Amino acid sequence: MKKQFVTIAELGYDHAHYLKNELQIENITAIIDFSVSDGVPNEMNKVKLQVQDENVKDAIIILFMISEQQGQNPLKEINTSNYNDTPLILIPVDFEDHSLALGKYAITLAKKISANIKFLHVYYNSNEAYSGASYEDYQQTVQVQEEHKAKLKMLAFSETIHNYANSVNFPSKSIHFGLSGGNVIDQICNVADKCSAKMILLGPEDITDDDYQIGVVRKTVLKSNIPVLSLPLKKIDPASSIDKVIYFTDDVNKVVAYQKAIAMIFSKSVSCTLLYSNNIKAEDLPEFDINFNLEIIPADTLTMNIIDYLNTSATSLLVFDNPKTGLIERIFGNDLFKELMKQEEFPVLFLK
DSSP states (O other): OOOOEEEEEEEEHHHHHHHHHHHHHTTOOEEEEOSOBTTBOOTTOEEEEEEEGGGHHHHHHHHHHHHHHHTSOTTTOOOGGGSOOSOEEEEEOOSSHHHHHHHHHHHHHHHHHTOEEEEEEEEEOOOTTOOSHHHHHHHHHHHHHHHHHHHHHHHHHHHHHHHHHHHTTOOGGGEEEEEEESOHHHHHHHHHHHTTOSEEEEOOOOTTSOTTSOOHHHHHHHHOSSOEEEOOSSSOOTTOOOOEEEEEESOGGGHHHHHHHHHHHTOTTOEEEEEEOTTSOGGGSOOOOTTSOEEEEEGGGOOSOHHHHHHHTTOSEEEEEOGGGOHHHHHHOHHHHHHHHHOOSSOEEEEO
């Protein structure tokens, strides 16, 4: 008999997240479903807290224990001081082979900065090109079927992730899993906002995709309001070090702050190169600290293809400042954005 997930409450995200933590501490697998309820838009900003049907009774017992400890109904009210405000990294996954590699990298990164991680799978991409009652009924049927399959896949994926986390001594209570039905990009951005995520972690776009079909990574970079880190899949290594950073920016005054953040997250011995655009005059560059390991190069002086330059300079992280402004296209042309999305040599961090 296949395991089923049952909704035990529809709550605000913070509330559901806290209760899910309490259930996980007692070894009860719980997930949060961010999708709409019964096909109705979620105007109350609620999510579904779900557990396997075989654990419903134990979950209710734990809720009663919380009620006795706090003197309040945990499904109606929880002291907000109990909510976890630890930084969160969001990792959208499609359960393909690279999802586990992304998960391992996320765990390594989360250990360094003491963050939580949430894996999100968007299981249903509605087609809004059609309308009508019969088509809406069809969509609802497909959504129910896809939701069920997604939960089973998420359960198997969660077991694999927990096993790896245990092998590297990463606390299971810091790992979370979420599902959502709807448009992939909309749901990634909505869940990131609802969870107050600090970063979105993605793999590169499929190298076989048509260049003119903008993929998930590019769409997420352009729509998201938080940093997006795109990782290469062929050379991804959870233990890899970041020691050579190249920045593209129109605001060079931010570079010192960026460098400090990168050093805190990845390595204290990071060296970096600033490729500044033609919009910045050399005499306008700030005076950097003498201890700041920085090489400054005007982008228009490069004598080779930018991807070739990045490879020959042993780049281990590429950082773009605010790609929504069209910075990439302005400096290097539109084709570079496509190349960066598909290259498999080095990670790219898009800041906001």
